[in-house]
Amino acid sequence: MNGAPAIDGDARRAALAIDALRRGWAINVEHLGQQLCLLPIETARDVLGAHAILLSASRAATLKLMNQRAAADTALPVMIKAPADLDINLALAVADPTLDLRYPMKGPFEALALADGPSAAAAIELARLAGLLPAFLVLPDSGSASATVSPQDVAAFDDSGALHIAARARLPVAANVDAEIVAFRTDVDASDHVALLIGKRDGTPPVVRLHSECLTGDVLGSLKCDCGPQLHEALQQISDANWGILLYLRQEGRGIGLINKLRAYALQDQGFDTVDANTRLGFAIDARDFSVAARMLELLGISNVRLLTNNPEKVEGLRSAGISVEERLPLKIAANPHNAHYLETKKSRTGHAL
Numbered sequence: 001m002n003g004a005p006a007i008d009g010d011a012r013r014a015a016l017a018i019d020a021l022r023r024g025w026a027i028n029v030e031h032l033g034q035q036l037c038l039l040p041i042e043t044a045r046d047v048l049g050a051h052a053i054l055l056s057a058s059r060a061a062t063l064k065l066m067n068q069r070a071a072a073d074t075a076l077p078v079m080i081k082a083p084a085d086l087d088i089n090l091a092l093a094v095a096d097p098t099l100d101l102r103y104p105m106k107g108p109f110e111a112l113a114l115a116d117g118p119s120a121a122a123a124i125e126l127a128r129l130a131g132l133l134p135a136f137l138v139l140p141d142s143g144s145a146s147a148t149v150s151p152q153d154v155a156a157f158d159d160s161g162a163l164h165i166a167a168r169a170r171l172p173v174a175a176n177v178d179a180e181i182v183a184f185r186t187d188v189d190a191s192d193h194v195a196l197l198i199g200k201r202d203g204t205p206p207v208v209r210l211h212s213e214c215l216t217g218d219v220l221g222s223l224k225c226d227c228g229p230q231l232h233e234a235l236q237q238i239s240d241a242n243w244g245i246l247l248y249l250r251q252e253g254r255g256i257g258l259i260n261k262l263r264a265y266a267l268q269d270q271g272f273d274t275v276d277a278n279t280r281l282g283f284a285i286d287a288r289d290f291s292v293a294a295r296m297l298e299l300l301g302i303s304n305v306r307l308l309t310n311n312p313e314k315v316e317g318l319r320s321a322g323i324s325v326e327e328r329l330p331l332k333i334a335a336n337p338h339n340a341h342y343l344e345t346k347k348s349r350t351g352h353a354l
């Protein structure tokens with residue numbers, strides 16, 4: 001900290017910017033008196049006279065641009081000069097690593113100096129929150145933007161901030177007829193997290209499972225992951241334990257959204273594992289923030305849990321958000337030929353105890 005007064009961010013401005021990006025509307029990121037007018041390539045219909053392209057650090061590495069720039073921080077996004085023949089198809093080929101086999105010949109590109117690192121990094125984070133590819137056209141005219149946001153606003157965006165219980169009802173489920181569903185809402189985020197309370201509260205720490213949404217596994221029976229069987233096994237174990245809670249968190253694809261997860265699957269079809277597929281797309285290996293689960297538990301009056309998981313980050317995430325994890329209970333699912341490599345990667349590369 002350099003002693004400058006802290007500027008409060010406004011999560012609502014970030015929420016408006018996320019909405020604009022999804023609709024294909026330009027946004028301004030402003031910081032220290034400078035403005036960066038950005039349009040996400042994925043939802044753009046036209047390149048609108050863009051003079052540059054903003055890419056994630058890992059996309060720039062794949063395009064062999066990292067050695068061209070002066071910045072010492074290799075995690076910072078990279079700005080490149082728009083090629084003279086830039087159209088929306090070329091922009092998409094630059095942005096989307098899943099198209100690399102179809103469009104192998106791109107460039108050479110020229111890296112430009114990044115005027116403001118925090119603005120560029122905030123834009124990449126907004127793309128993740130919007131479920132979009134982290135790649136933007138840089139537009140010359142900031143007057144065309146429909147929302148303005150600062151890096152502080154993006155930092156203030158937190159889907160657990162104003163969490164409250166919105167509805168609750170009895171919900172008999174196959175694992176146990178004695179269950180209640182509780183739905184949560186925040187004023188800044190459209191994702192409605194839910195909790196399923198199973199059995200009778202008896203004063204002991206409940207068996208708790210944090211389950212992150214997986215449409216392909218939970219609903220369609222995908223064999224690529226272990227989510228579907230884990231969901232059902234967790235409901236069974238909670239039911240067997242007399243009482244407990246399953247938190248169904250809307251963190252599809254470890255927080256990158258369904259469409260980006262399916263892009264990660266397309267990269268896995270090309271031979272990359274689950275970790276490299278995420279980083280190649282420009283995302284963290286795991287973008288989830290488990291503090292929302294802690295806030296949900298608090299609203300349910302729970303401060304001590306026995307956590308069903310193999311993932312040390314879930315234990316750490318709850319503990320650092322103030323929940324006492326008294327015990328970690330493993331959740332082991334037999335592998336199948338389609339997910340054996342995925343489960344092995346979780347063990348060897350993301351520290352899962354299996």
Ligand SMILES: Nc1nc2c(ncn2[C@@H]2O[C@H](COP(=O)(O)OP(=O)(O)OP(=O)(O)O)[C@@H](O)[C@H]2O)c(=O)[nH]1
Nearest residue numbers: 212213214225251252253254261264274309310311
């Ligand atoms: N990005 C990405 N997400 C995936 C992939 N496979 C599964 N997921 C997502 O990963 C999440 C599954 O996480 P969890 O079931 O909570 O499991 P976990 O983090 O491995 O931890 P535990 O099961 O508790 O040990 C879901 O959001 C899935 O959509 C993948 O290959 N790429």
Ligand SMILES: [Zn+2]
Nearest residue numbers: 214217225227
């Ligand atoms: Zn899954």
